[in-house]
Amino acid sequence: MLRKLGFHLILFTLLFSLVGCWSRKELNDLAIAMGMAIDKAEQGYKVTVQVVNPSEIALKQASTMRSPVSVHSETGETLFEAIRKITKVSPRKMYFAHLRILVLSEEVARDGISKVLDFISREPEFRTDFYLTVAKDQPAGNVLKTLTIIEKIPANKLYLSLETSEKTWAPTVALQLDELVSNILSDGINPVITGIEVIGDKSVGQTRKNVETVAPTRLKYTSVAVFKKDKLVGWLNEEESKGYNYIMGNVKSTVGHVNCPQGGNVLMEVIRTKSDIKASVTEDHPRINVHLAVEENVAEANCSIDLLNPDTIDHLQTKAEKIIKSFMEQAIRKTQTEYQADIFGFGEAVRRENPDVWKKLRNNWSAVFAELPVDIQVDVKIRRVGTTNQSLQKEMQE
């Protein structure tokens, strides 16, 4: 009897000594970090973390006038140190699994982002499904300090608008961590990251006043930053960015316009694109062939053209082809001449086509890329003209 009792006592003490709650984190002990920004400091990095204030966001009657997010920054010699130091200013443990956006300052990016990425991809708490952006012309921390309307959490706003704009507007690139890492690692392709700007009065943007006005200080994605390996080397403007996305086949939907002969223009909505990058190698001289198939719809006809005439459609197609081709050429020209950074993965195409030649060229790829002949073929097909057939202006003329 007593022996049994003793046995069970020991067993239970043993079991309870096993049962600890080492990894346990209660929800109200977490500071859910939604956005992180990394700037350079005199020594090391300045890390800014945007943390949500759950009760302000979740509750139906958000009566308190407290800000929905709070932003903490801290500097440290390394990223990890800086993040750990944030606990000095934040009462709770930072939790990064729900990170939506990582903003890098231009300085950090020009310096090389591999150190940052190494830490982030090593730490199990960081997932890989957040987007990266580069803050253009200002400290990255400012981006996170700007309050936004509609979406209460600025970081979430950034995430969603990048996601939406990538789907409906071509010049942005929604890039996640693992793609970035594999692009950096690969010799045959260099990464690009979308840039972000704060438009308007920056000091107002950081107060609650910003969400009370109609035309507040805003966050806006602008152009695309070109990287060579892990270092930022320059920017593409909007048209070049568009050209870049066309080449990469990233365009899911966008809008472009074609000028009419008699003035005015026709707006066309791209509904589907498919790009195909092929390399051909003759005697160690690679040549790239980009073929892009675009399907478009007419969205708006602001001039008097006869949309019922098949010839007009043909005409519009050729015009659109020219425009798109010029975007793509601009993008290629700029990267070849100014940056020598192969952001299109032409090297990868060569490697897939002919691994042996690639082995010879890979060490010298930037130079080869700068001289690389690229043939572009664009094939636009207009499918539909919307719900009305003839252009209104044309009808009015008649």
Added chain:
Amino acid sequence: MLKDVKLSARQLMILVLIVTIGDSILILPSLTTAEAKQDAWIASIFSLLVGVLVVGLLHVTSRLYPNLTFVEFSEKILGKWLGIVISLLFVSYPFFSATAHLREIGDFMTTQIMPETPIESIHIVFLLVVLMAVRLGLEPIARTAEAFFPWLTILFLFLVVFIVPQAKLENLQPLFGEGTKAMLRGSLTFIAFPFMELVVFLMLIPFVNEQNKVLHSLLWGSVIGGLVLILITTLSILVLGSELTNRTFYPSYELAKKIHVGDFLERIESLLTGIWLITIFFKITVYFFSAVLGLAQILRLTSLRPLILPLGLILIPMSLIISPNIVYFNHVVAKIWPFYDFTYSVILPLLLIATAYIRRQVSQPKH
């Protein structure tokens, strides 16, 4: 001891399948891809072919004495003392393997899921369930495997179906870009971990009640298991690319992390961890059971019970001693362990078959 324990051929097949997959599914894509890069999937298909040969060899070995375990027939073939030495060596193999696999699960849990939890406590709770299984005996183990099998299948199909849309075919190009030698290097681990480690089944085959179906079970179990591993390796390369696959310790876990269907079916990798945990559980259990059974047969004990808990007590510190850190462990696993497996699953059976053959030749005078 254990004379009335009977496994059905189907249970054997499921056990073989699970042991083939167990732990390999977690670490193998990374190891093979590290050597063979984007051609790892070709290496894995090649490995399956070699693996089938290895399994065939194991089956031939088991046919020497279909009703005896490895420990018993090695004593019969090699004589008492040499047999005992070989048997002791053989028994140490599943024991160390169980240790290594336990360490693997501990490393996996502490790197990916619960970084703050001490590895010892993960080892201990995991081992407690293993010990419970071994104490219950072979039949409940096999039946539990049977009961979990549909769930494993569902989880696995889930992983495959939802990750396939993210596959990028160009990740496989160029075909044969790394050369044959790299592929052979890559297939070393791929032959050793899933297929050669099946040698422990030499301890369990005598308990199968339909001996004529043993070959069928062994082959189907290992081939299906091999196909699963090929699929996972290929998917890792297709989705992650060969660079990321060999850069991460646990590519299939990364694969699960990538699942993203609509905006609701994502971040479910912790659930899919079930595939790894359950298969490794059965692998450790089968190994530990074989070790206990082998030692009991060497010592001619009347039951397994005096060995189970004490050996479990030994296993815990061993799993900590066996590797000072994960880097050393991975080095051992990638570079040394395949040869350790090779010794036990190819050299030892060949030795036994040869000796048995010579013995029979000698004892049967020619006429």
Added chain:
Amino acid sequence: MGFVRSIKKINKQRRPLHHPHLDAEHEPLLASLALNLSKIRQTMGQSSDLIVREILLRQDPLVIQAAIVYMDGLADVKAVQDFILPSLMQHRHSLPSSLLQIADLINEIKQMSLTVANLREITDFTGLFESILSGGTVILLDGAAIGLAVNTEGWEDRNVEESTSQTVVRGPKEGFTENLRTNTALIRRRIKDPRLWLETRTMGQMTKTSVALMYIRELANEKVIEEVRIRLDRVRIDGILESGYVEELIQDETFTPFPTVFNSERPDAVAGGLLEGRIAILVDGTPFVLLVPALFTQFFQSPEDYYQRADISTLIRMLRFFSFFIALLGPSLYIAITTFHQQMIPTTLLISLAAQREGIPFPAFVEAFMMELTFEILREAGTRMPRNVGQALSIVGALVIGQSAVEAGIISAAMVIVVSITAIASFVLPSYNFAISVRILRFLFMGLAASFGLFGIMLGMLAMVLHLSSLRSFGVPYLSPFAPLNYMGQKDSMFRFPHWSLLTRPRLISQINVIREETPPAQKPNRRET
């Protein structure tokens, strides 16, 4: 250690269950009526419900003293008055009195005068007491060491009513009663086959409860029947008040949360079990009939599954399995995910959960534990309380515990939702005793989840399935037909295939006569060709 020794002593003293004075009754009846009667009175201790009616049998020229003995309340007084007393007192003997022997007289009474159906001779006091204590009437004649026991059972019985513990929408509404005979009749009315056999035995030295073993010969496995017989014979206990006693005494494994004996209050469920080759154990005095061997899947099946269409039943069974997992793992999954795997929660949900937990003083595990405990208390109170306070209780339960606790910031609203879903899910399980095991295990899983997250739950599931697969119910693996896998068995486990495809009985239960339907599958009801 003195304490231990004294406990051991008590244990030893308690051991003999044999009561010596009960054996003393094993003595034969005496020839003298007076002595017999005094012996009866003495043994029964002048109990006031013992009726001894002394009469005289006029047997010219003799007058023979006689007595009838019965228990008031057990025996049907009307039957005694209408049949026994008239036939004795008004009987005139046909033989010449000079030849009369007492034995002849008894034969006369047996054969010619007593107009009752069930009658037997008794020769000792054991038989006498057994007879009168189970409602019989005993006729004793002076000068004869033989008594005549007439079956006059006539106590108040509950009528056959609708079963309250296992209700169905469609299906027979009859439930078993407390009367063994009624119960066997209910089953026999469903299976009119001479191969439906019944073995009765008396169990319990004092209660002398009738326990009946019912099975269909040639369907039930002979080995299992023998095993049940052996286990029943091994039982030495003073009293059996309910089939739960028998269940606990004959089950395979005591230390398991899972029931290995099925019980039902419904005759159709038992008849269904018998047709599958199972063995029913009926205990007098309780409407709950045991059915062995009992398998894991059986506890997810309701008799109604077989009355509804196959597709509906299949979906409902799946729903039950699903609810089983919710009832088992609901709170533990919540604990594991919110305290270990926050990355699994969608961001918006995480923020709202975090907002709810703002200011809650306890960790999620304690919160869940308190709520579950409260719920268990409410549930137990709800089962035991008098019907008319039910409303008050549910108001207190729902309002005070649910709403106020949330408003007071002690419990988060999400936790209340989780606990409620778990509670509702546990009511889906058709078998009450299986639901109890789920309730127990739920707490274990909560502990595991609180210490190791999903890893702990996974290990717990492994341990649970290991335990389940090590269980057997009368030799049949508990988890069959899942493990060991049996394809035919799958047709009636998680799924319920149409009746025309359920050609065989569960393989491991019925081993002799496996074929259920002799119609080959080709003759299944086909659509007429047009």
Added chain:
Amino acid sequence: MAQLSLIAAAAIVIVLMEVPYLRKNSSQKDLWVFYLMLGIGVAINGAQGLQIQLPNPAEWMEAVFNPLSSLVFRLLQ
């Protein structure tokens, strides 16, 4: 120290779990083997608890197979 007492507790639990069964159902040899293995287990655990460096079987394995391994990998380079 806490670790050592836990090891002792574990050993006691194992003894209480197994010895009654072994006394009843097994031979004397089984019991001796049990105590021997338990002793080894406690010793290794104790050494581990006291931070004593124990030989690593993986290193023996490495010593045995490293030549073969480097040979094979050199051949396949």
